[in-house]
Amino acid sequence: MWFRTESGRQIKGNTITNLRKLAKPPEAIMIVLDMALILMKRRIDPIRIDYNLDEPFYVPSKTEILRLLNFSGLLSTLLTIHKIQSYHAINKEVIPIKDKVQKAENSLRKASRKLARAERELERTEIGLAKCQHDFDAAMQTKQTYQSDYDALLKRRDDANTLISGLTGEKIRWNEQNKVFEQSIEKLIGNTIIVTAFLSYCGPFNQDFRQRMINEWQKQIQQRTIPFSDNFDIIEQLNDEATIGEWNLQGLPNDDLSIQNGIIATSNYRYPLLIDPQLQGKSWIKNMERDNDILITTFNSKMFRQQLEDSISLGRPLLIEDVDEELDPILDHILEKHYVKIGLTLRVKVGDREVDVNHTFRLYITTKLANPTYSPEICARVSVIDFTVTQRGLEDQLLSLVIANERAELERERVTLARETTKNKRMLKELEENLLIKLTSIEGSVLDDPSLVEVLNANKRIATEVKEKVSIAEDTKMKISTAREEYRPVAVRGSIIYFLMSEIALVNHMYQISLQQFLGLFHDSMIKSHKIAATQKRIQNINDYLTYRTWFYTTRGLYEDDRLMFTLLMALRIDLRRGKIRYDEFEVLIKGGASLDLNTCPPKLFRWLNDSSWLNLLELSRLKEFHDVIDRLQKNERAFKDWFDKESSDFSSLPETYENLNVFHRFLFARCISPDRTISEARHYIQDSLGIKYSEIPVLSLELIWEESDCKTSLLGLLSSGADPTSNIQALAKKKNIDLFIVSMGQGQEILARRYLQQTITLGGWLLLQNAHLGLDYLEEFYETLIATDTFDPSFRVWLTTETHSEFPIQILQSSIKFTNEPPQGVRAGLKRTYGLINQDKLEYIETIYWRPLLYATSFLHSIVQERRKFGPLGWNIPYEFNQTDWEASVQYIQNHLDDMNPKLNISWKALRYMISEIQYGGRITDDRDRRLMITYAKKWFNDLLFSSDFKFYDGYSIPKVKRLDEYIDYIDKFSLIDPPQIFGLHANADITYSTNRAKSMLEKIVYIQPKEASSNISGGETRDKIVHNLANDMLIKLPKNFIQHEVREKLQNMGILNPMVIFLRQEIHRIDRIIRIVRNSLNDLQLAIDGIIILNDSLRQILDSIYDGRVPIDWTRYSWESSTLGFWFSELLDRYTQYNNWLNYGTY
Structure with missing residues (x-):
């Protein structure tokens, strides 16, 4: 195995051979070979093994290394062995470790096998767990779904409860309102007809006539089976409380007529023309449009056209004030809204130019004329609105002035409260509208919109707070109202006096007065009247001072013949409001028996009574206090005749019942039976009602008038025969050491007047324009100059003298202090x-x-x-x-x-x-x-x-x-106060004629200026038109047929056509026949006009007023004879016809 190593392969065969040849190899070689044997696991000689391998490795010397090198491969073998030895040394340490590792690995393998089994078990478990987790997740998801559904259902339930709770308060009202809406839908056509007719036609009429028109429309609609609301209210149909409240804060009176006027002015398609003699409407418009940058101009303004064009193009409201009975033709296209659409732009022709029309443009026109006559063309182009202040509206305005002066903190609280109440009511309305919009705009279920509950909760919270504020405000309002009402007698007195001062202008155009003048007098009365802590006494002091102040202010500007009439009417109006006299008594006083026909009345009992007195007594007997006057007259003729023949009106000689009459009933009785005593008894009544100081007009003081005036207030003297105040003005100017410049107006004097006016404005002094009625054209310029001038010399004043003229500028009359210089009567x-x-x-x-x-x-x-x-x-x-x-x-x-x-x-x-x-x-x-x-x-x-x-x-x-x-x-x-005629060297009877004529003239004027819509029949409560309709019908029944002309000619021919008396009869028959024809046509037309079939023109209106007042219409007297009353005139007409008819047919006359 060693030889298979790299070292063993390096030992060649010859190396081994060479070693065998050595007898004793070198020690180093032997060691190497021994080590090789050991490595080869061969047996070696133990003797030779004398070294210990465990000892440090053998390291040969350099000589030994050289020897080893001679043997191929030995050195490498040595090196290998050396490595092996190193390996061995290391392995001695490693093997135990390896053993341990092996054991560990064995343990590991066992553990791994266990782990694998465990992992397999775990995997199986995880698979089961995953399945369980999946099932769990699915269950949890299902649970979450159910929970979400549950939570959603709970929320929907809560939301539903919230909605139910929040809307429960509205349920009853909405259910009722829903029924009303359903009924409204059913009655929408009828209501719409009435509303559109009201907006189109009712503007020019007063409250009474508007209601009559609405009643007539309802009657006509009902006859045509068109449904309409039973309790129809034009204000509820066209407006809401919040808007009305805002209008009130802006100066619009709170009476129904004024609110209706506001509705017509803001809701009509046509631009409004306001008949606004008291400037109430103009003031309201200015306040309402103040935030919209309203422009105010007049037709006489040099910048009028530029202002008109700017308003149209920029969308600014335009107010044209103080127009007369004609409108500038430049407005024609604007009033008729003859707009031309070019692309998205509207254009209108203004004169010779076309101007872009801004959709926010609004036009208002006002006039100070109290009773203007506008052509049908103008009425078709604009919405004419009668903005004349009503008595109730003026009362509220005066009451605010009284409270502001007497209880300023109360008035401030009321105004603040009114603002808050209006704001809160507007907020409630907006909240309700927003909620309804939210409810109607939801798609699907109302519970699906989460913002609805938030809106509802917010609305409910705010509504609760607002309702509490409104409730508190209403309670506070009641308390304030109770405190305010304590001072209402002052406002009532002021309202009575103002309307009387306004109505007196019907007697003479020059008697005009503005509301601003009266408000000045009213404020002056509160300031200067005696102040006292006791409220009732304070009210009495204000009323006394106000009555005398306004009486003095007015009477000094009246002609002498009208002063007693004004004073008497003031006393009567005040006593009517006090309840001291009744309206039926008042009507008998001013009319007597003027409407009675002598031929249809019981015959006169006594010759010493004239026909007029007899008719007066018959009318007087309709009053409960005098129901037995005819019987008493029969039973006590001597006593009544003795009283009648006396020069004085001592009632002590009358029977006991009449001896104890109160002053007014004595006045009433004397007026009816002895008209010549009317003036003297009127004076007694005035003294009893108002006080002795009202029985005589104070002496005119020009100095006092001058002290009351200011630079913009002219002093206007009304001329009459022998009553020119020029010398008095000159004397006053001399006394005050002020320069006086006099211009006698007439042709060509405008230049001088204009120069003196500018001179006195700048340098001071007085300017007297004599006979101003001869320079009417200049007076408009004069007035505009005063209004436009801001800086005056303090001593500047303008005096004017003028005769009565129907075209005298009303602006000057209403802004001047008027006086007359006539000698007083007596x-x-x-x-x-x-x-x-x-x-x-x-x-x-x-x-x-x-x-x-x-x-x-x-x-x-x-x-x-x-x-x-x-x-x-x-x-x-x-x-x-x-x-x-x-x-x-x-x-x-x-x-x-x-x-x-x-x-x-x-x-x-x-x-x-x-x-x-x-x-x-x-x-x-x-x-x-x-x-x-x-x-x-x-x-x-x-x-x-x-x-x-x-x-x-x-x-x-x-x-x-x-x-x-x-x-x-x-x-x-x-x-x-009453001068005997003898002081003048006249017989006592001279005073009878004078007193009778003066009384007749005075009562006729009083009748003439009475508000025609205020009267009703004293017995049956019939309307004025119904009374006149019945009277006209009675007269038509009694009116004889016209003569047949060819029969008249034949009969006259038989009587001798050239006989002077026959000629006279022919002429009289012709006249009476024409009169009968005129009367019949007039009465027929009048009935048709009252029935609404034809238009009630000025002529028919005059006839209607005359018949109601018991006067002969002017259209009749133009072709006939004068008479004191309508009854006498008509009786004479019948008598003349009877006489001429008998003469013609029977030859007797």
Whole structure:
């Protein structure tokens, strides 16, 4: 085996041979060979084996190595043996290890076999485990699926419970609302018809007429079996509480009419045109569109067209304010919405240009005219809306002002509460809408949308909070409302007075007043009235001050004939609201028996009663307090006749029941039975109702008016015969040391007026435009200049004088302080006015006993000659314009005469009488008899007896023996308000005619200005139109047939056609026949108009108003005769027809 090694193969055969030849081989060779034998496991000589292989390996020396090299292969053998020896040495250590390894390997193999068996077992187990794991995973997945389904079901259950819980509160309401919706769907057509008709047609009408139209539409729809809602409410149909609340905060009154107006203005397809005399609508629009950057302009603005184009193209709201009855044609295409679509852009023609239309553009138009007449073309292009403030709406507005002044914290709380309530209601509405949108937008089950529950929970939480706030707000609102209502009497009084001040403009166009002026007076009354802690007393103080302040402010701007009428109507309106008088009593007072037909009434009982008084008594008997007046009149004729014939209206001579009548019922009774006593009893009633201070108009003070004014408030004097205030204005300017520039308006004076206006605005001073009615074209420019100017000299003021003119700019009338300079009615008022113009220095001008008596006598004469004009031809044959300058000239002459008179000589009475009666006053007199009367006055009162102690003008009218001015005023105050005719030198009967005519004129004016929709039949509660319809029907039944003309000609021919009386009869028959035809046609048309078959034009409206008021329509009197009442006129028509018919047919007349 060793020889098979690399070392053994290197030993060649000859090497072995050579070694055999050696007898004693070298020691090294022997050792090598021994080692080889040992390796070969051969037997060697033990003797020779003297070395120990366990000892370190033999290492031959260099010499021995050389010897070994001589034997081929021995060295390598030696080396191999050496390696083997090394191997052996190592193996001695390795073998045990190998044994251990072998044992370990054996153990390992056994273990491996066990492991293999275990692994096989494990594999089988793992396979089983994997199967079990798979089964487990499948089971767990199934479980997880079931758990997920379970959890999902639990969540759905919870969500469902949450939804049920959250929607349970809405269930009842939604179920009810669902029923309402179902009914609404069924009634949608009818409701839509009414709503669209309302938006299209109801704008120009008041609340009463709108409701009547809606009722009529409902009736027509019902007849056609079209379903509509039973409790139809136009506001509920078109708006919601949140929006209405926002409108209220923006200044829209909270009454139904104003809310309806807001709906029409915002919901109509056509642009709105607001009839807005009180500027309520304009104020609301400005507030509503403030955040939208609204533009405000007028047709007169130089920038109007540019502003219009900018608004259309930029989508800004545009308000055109203060238009008249015509609109600028530049608006035609815009109002008619003649838009041209180019691509996605709309364009409209504005003049000669086309402008892009922004879809957010909105147009509003307003007018201050209270009763404008717009053409059908304008009405078709715009939505005309009557925004005239209602009494209830004004009450609420005034109540807020009162509370803001008296209980500011309460008003702030109310406003804050209103804002929060509106916000909360809007939030509730939005939450509900969002929830409904969410519910309706879900695809599949509502439980599949997880956000729904979140929305519902959030909504529920917020809704709960909001509802709590709303509930708290409602409770707080009730408390605030209760506290506010305590002050409502002030608002009620203010509302009554404002509407009366507005209605008085129907008597005269110049009496216009704006709501802003009234609000200024209202605020002034709260500030200046006496303050006291007791609420009720404080309210009384405000009402008293407000009533007198507004009465004084208004009456000084009224002509003298209208002042008593206004004062009486104020007392009546206040007492009507207080409940002290009833409306049926009020109607009897102002109308009497004007609507009764004498021919159909019971015959007159006594000849001393005239027909008018008899009809009045019949009407009076319908009142419960006077139900037996006719019977009492029959039983106590003597007592009633004695009272009737007396000059005074002393009720003590009447039977006991009527002796104890209250002041108003005495007034009512006297008006009916003795019309000439109406004025005197009206004064008594005014004193009883309002107070004695209302019985006499205070003396006009231009200085006081000037102090009330400001630079933008004109002072407007209304001219009348002999009442030009120019001299008074000049005197005041001189007293105040202010420059006065006077321009008498007329053709070509605008340039001068314009220059003076700019000069006084800049440098100060007063500008007086005389006869402003002659420069109406300039007044528009004048007003615009005042409005546009921001900086004035503090002393700047504008005075205007004008006659009544129907086209005088309403803007100036409503923004100016008006006054009249007419002499007041009554000697007492005239003397007070005269002595109000002088001072103590004037009384002490001359130290002589003659001066003060002469001054008083001249003043008394001045009042007499002026007051005598009220009697008409009985006073002066020709009405003369006696004025203050006549008195001033007379007084100046007396001063000069006394200055020049020799103290030792007497007064030259002849010269003095001549100067007064024929120069100063007589210079105006043209009638000889009037001149003679004036001379008689002078002879009677200007003589030596004037200074005697027993001198008197008339019983109770003498010259006071006093020296101070206040003593003269006190003496004059003791005079009676009602002057006896004898003081003027007239018979007592002269006052009957004057008083009767004045009472008739006053009551006719009161009837004329009454709101036509406010009245109803006092017995049956019928509407005004129904009453007139029935009256027209009765008149048509009684109206005779027209004459047949060919029969008339034949009968007249037989009577002698050329006979003067026959000619007269022919003419009268022709006239009466034409009148009957006119009356019949008018009444037939009126009935058709009331029934809605034809249009109620202005002529028919005037006839309707006249018949309701018991007056003869103007269209009838134009072709007939004058009469005091409609009843008398119609009776006379029948009587004339009967007379002419009898004359024609029977020859008797």
